Amino acid sequence: MGMFLKRIVEFLSNSFEVILSINFFVVFFYVFAIFTFRLFFSSKKDIRKVINNLLYELVCVGQVIMILTYGYVYWINYQIPLDPFIFPDDVQVNTTWVRQHLTLYFVIDDTFCSIDVDGANRKDFFKAESAIREYHMSRDGKHILVSTKTHLYLLNRQTLKVDLIDQAIVSLPKSEDKDKPASSEALSSRERATMSPGNEEESTRLKAVISGIRWSPTSRHFSYEVSRWSKYSGQSTFYIYQMEQRQKKPVKTGSHRLTSLRWDDQGQNLYYLDHEVKNMARYAYPYELKVYQLPLDTLKPNIITRIPSEKNELPIESLGLRDIDLYLEGDKLVFKRQDVRNYFKDDTGPALGIDDKDYLYLKSHRWFRKRLMRIPRRPDPLELKRHQFKGGRLMVTNIRWLPEGKYIIAQHQYLGTLIINPWFMSVGQLSAEGGAIFGWYYPVTLSSSVN
Numbered sequence: 470m471g472m473f474l475k476r477i478v479e480f481l482s483n484s485f486e487v488i489l490s491i492n493f494f495v496v497f498f499y500v501f502a503i504f505t506f507r508l509f510f511s512s513k514k515d516i517r518k519v520i521n522n523l524l525y526e527l528v529c530v531g532q533v534i535m536i537l538t539y540g541y542v543y544w545i546n547y548q549i550p551l552d553p554f555i556f557p558d559d560v561q562v563n564t565t566w567v568r569q570h571l572t573l574y575f576v577i578d579d580t581f582c583s584i585d586v587d588g589a590n591r592k593d594f595f596k597a598e599s600a601i602r603e604y605h606m607s608r609d610g611k612h613i614l615v616s617t618k619t620h621l622y623l624l625n626r627q628t629l630k631v632d633l634i635d636q637a638i639v640s641l642p643k644s645e646d647k648d649k650p651a652s653s654e655a656l657s658s659r660e661r662a663t664m665s666p667g668n669e670e671e672s673t674r675l676k677a678v679i680s681g682i683r684w685s686p687t688s689r690h691f692s693y694e695v696s697r698w699s700k701y702s703g704q705s706t707f708y709i710y711q712m713e714q715r716q717k718k719p720v721k722t723g724s725h726r727l728t729s730l731r732w733d734d735q736g737q738n739l740y741y742l743d744h745e746v747k748n749m750a751r752y753a754y755p756y757e758l759k760v761y762q763l764p765l766d767t768l769k770p771n772i773i774t775r776i777p778s779e780k781n782e783l784p785i786e787s788l789g790l791r792d793i794d795l796y797l798e799g800d801k802l803v804f805k806r807q808d809v810r811n812y813f814k815d816d817t818g819p820a821l822g823i824d825d826k827d828y829l830y831l832k833s834h835r836w837f838r839k840r841l842m843r844i845p846r847r848p849d850p851l852e853l854k855r856h857q858f859k860g861g862r863l864m865v866t867n868i869r870w871l872p873e874g875k876y877i878i879a880q881h882q883y884l885g886t887l888i889i890n891p892w893f894m895s896v897g898q899l900s901a902e903g904g905a906i907f908g909w910y911y912p913v914t915l916s917s918s919v920n
Contacts, residue, residue, distance in 0.1 A: 637677030804908030818874030
């Protein structure tokens with residue numbers, strides 16, 4: 470009986486819009502029927518009176534039932550206490566019950582790993598020189614670009630071979646060899662004059678980072694940026710890497726600075742933006758955006774349009790109106806470290822969220838949401854008690870849907886990686902060692918064909 474009532478409540482919650490529409494239709498039909506009977510049965514007072522009373526009683530009783538149903542559904546979704554979910558007692562020790570074939574990739578500090586969603590086929594691919602920051606899947610699914618702060622690796626998913634694509638020099642070497650850039654000889658006299666003797670070595674040290682990684686839609690090329698800077702100067706260089714020739718080519722743009730590169734959906738051109746700040750006393754817009762095209766075969770930039778804009782960012786919609794379609798779908802195959810959020814929504818499944826009472830909820834429709842479990846908090850020993858928010862930090866974070874929208878993946882503070890079935894409230898432990906930056910490959914389709 471309890472399961473039957475639960476299904477009725479779920480049906481009412483998921484069909485709230487339909488029930489509300491039926492309610493309005495009943496009211497409309499009642500008004501229409503009263504008007505019709507008054508018009509055609511004005512002489513037959515007994516029949517009209519009986520029908521009017523019957524309709525009146527039906528609508529009144531129906532409205533009362535509808536109002537009580539709305540209240541009951543609201544109470545079930547928002548107010549009724551849930552059966553407590555206790556960590557770790559209610560967590561299953563494995564995820565063999567998961568019915569989905571999917572390989573999850575993840576990072577443990579400086580190690581790139583993978584595991585199937587049912588807990589099988591655990592692999593460690595390679596260990597980087599420092600913590601891994603992000604990784605990018607190619608559109609054909611054959612390769613993965615893995616990036617630390619200063620190194621870029623290429624992993625072949627079929628052969629499991631790992632190649633070092635590039636590395637940024639972090640510091641200048643100490644050498645007396647004239648062929649090597651070293652010491653303060655490379656600095657100008659003005660820079661040496663501003664340096665204290667004890668700080669000369671610190672001033673010559675370079676910092677570097679690799680960023681701006683983007684695959685082309687053909688998976689035959691990718692672009693990335695290497696930035697180096699010191700106390701006195703800095704330099705950024707973009708490269709286009711060719712997979713077949715296994716070589717990189719620098720992008721030279723002349724005097725204007727290149728901030729980012731975007732591929733078109735055919736993989737034949739790249740686009741970047743330069744801007745000019747306008748005088749608002751003379752112009753109605755603060756920026757004039759200059760959009761440059763960079764053909765892949767020549768790598769020589771040419772300006773294609775100027776667009777007035779309120780913001781200094783690439784105008785995706787304006788480019789679409791000019792028949793320039795950028796490859797934006799590739800962003801779905803990029804996985805980076807995520808910030809802790811209280812609301813999660815994507816195209817995979819219904820919206821997920823954490824309410825003000827720390828309940829993880831599922832919002833599969835517009836009106837109501839289904840509470841799944843209450844997430845416990847744990848005080849941070851490194852913070853003062855008066856600075857602890859609501860008793861500490863949430864112990865479950867990085868909540869995301871897996872492809873197909875059947876299961877949820879999340880990170881527990883000390884239980885590691887969890888797989889959640891929100892439809893039957895089953896929770897299993899995928900990996901006790903934890904991890905970060907969980908991602909997976911799935912085919913990405915484009916509106917236009919790509920050769």
